[in-house]
Amino acid sequence: MSDGARRWAVGVFPAAGCAEHDRLLGALEEAFPVRFEGRGEDELGELDALLQLGNGNQAEAAAAIGLPALRLLVPEPPKPEAFTAQQLGAVPPLDGRLRGAELPDERLAAALGAAEQASERAAVLASCRGLPTWTRRGCLETALLAPAELGPEEALRERLCERRSAALLPLVHFLRELTAGEGPKPPLQASFLFDDPNLHWPSYGFVDLPNLADHARTHGYHAALATVPLDGWFAHPRALGALGDSDGALSLSIHGNDHYGGELGRPRTAVEALGLAAQAMRRVRSFERRTGVEIDRVMVPPHEQCSQATVTALRRCGFDALTATQPYPWLGDGARSWLAHPPEAGPLVGWRPADTVDGLPILLRHPLTQRSLPELRLRAFLGQPLILYGHQQDLAAGLDLLTEAATDLERIAPLRWSSLGEIAAATREAAPEPEPAAAVDPDHVPPPRPRPLAVPRRLLSESRDRLQPLLSRAR
Secondary structure (H helix, E strand, C coil), X not given: CCCCCCCEEEEEECCHHHHHCHHHHHHHHHHCCXXXXXXXXXXXXXXXXXXXXXXXXXXXXXXXXCCCEXXXXXXXXXXXXXCEEEEECCCCCCCCCCCCCEEEECCCHHHHHHCCCCCCCCEEEEEECCEEEEEEECCEEEEEEECCCCCCCCCHHHHCECCECCCHHHHHHHHHHHXXXXXXXXXXXXXXXXXXXXXXXCXXXXXXXXXXXXXXXXXXCCEEEEECHHHHHCCCHHHHHHHHHCCCCEEEEECCCCCCCCHHHCCCCHHHHHHHHHHHHXXXXXXXXXXXXXXXXXXXXXXXXXXXXXXHHHHHCCCCEEEECCCCHHHCCCCCCCCCCCHHHCCCCCCCCCEEECCEEXXXXXXXXXXXXXXXXXXXXXXXXXXXXXXHHHHCCCCHHHHHHHHHHHHHCCEEXXXXXXXXXXXXXXXXXXXXXXXXXXXXXXXXXXXXXXXHHHHHHHHHHHHHHHHHHHC
């Protein structure tokens, strides 16, 4: 936020807590318009709220004079142990996207002995094994765990994930409620996404386009098809008709260029990356001119691979966003967290509705068939779009999978089902304006080095996908 904007003053008691949690509180100051100030006994003047770490009666004294206060009882255990689940309540003080959630935590069980019995007039916001772990009475909230200090390169989001959330969640919820602006919040956006389908035929493997269009329209969800630009040479009239008949429930996005393995992860230079991105854009434009069907300028990298040079080239060639399972795809070596990031990225990786990398929004996506409801709850709480992705074979048992997944998402929060292009547009409106990029005209960029096997490889892959329903019925 700008230096001139208001920052809410949050006192920290005891004052030493500021130094002991310097990185954690600094990250929260980046995430919210607050500033933390160390305070001693009875030093409540000129504060908007109070955060008490451990024993003392400062939080109660602050609440008694109408000051919002959060008391965190004991330090978060330093080492993970056995998982236990924290059950979120269904009471109005709790954010609607969290109500009724069950969030696993691997550090909570060891501290349950310090949990306090809730007073009769306190609302229980969360509990574990029948013990209250987060309560609210008037202006005073009490939670069991105080989050540990953030590691030097640790992302704040690592403390709010499907394995660990009990310590940080009450503090984040408290700060959000304190600083929330007036007026309605934009609805949460959601979309299903299928990699690979093209329009060469009315069906692609187990994706039957007319049936999918009818089902999506009937059940109110949106499905985006990530299609390979190389495949754009032909579109079957019935496939095009299914898109039109969906009344906007189906859309197209872009899946690589040739789909030649993890092709977007290979370029290391600007010249290589621009050649690939520009050719993909030219093919998309050619398809649109011939069919009259628009394709969203959102890139879906094949095999989740995309180099930093390619990210920059995509933006320069006019792409609006990229969607992947992690914000820095080129760090996805399988050995590190999905939140792996360069040090200069700071602690808020994976925290905002989208990460902006070299000026290009990166929209996080999540597996459809192995979806984690705790993770999706937390993404919704953070205001992130819910993009569930899969492949044609995921629909082998029919479209009930999508009905069930849509029901899961709609239980979390009211949704606006959207195309990836609409999600990218909403993200750009909410995000700070990126630095201007040196745009290029894709028509004037030399093509990448030809790959003689690109077409045979793609035809072989497509044939394999199309044969799967026939082989399935033959078994």
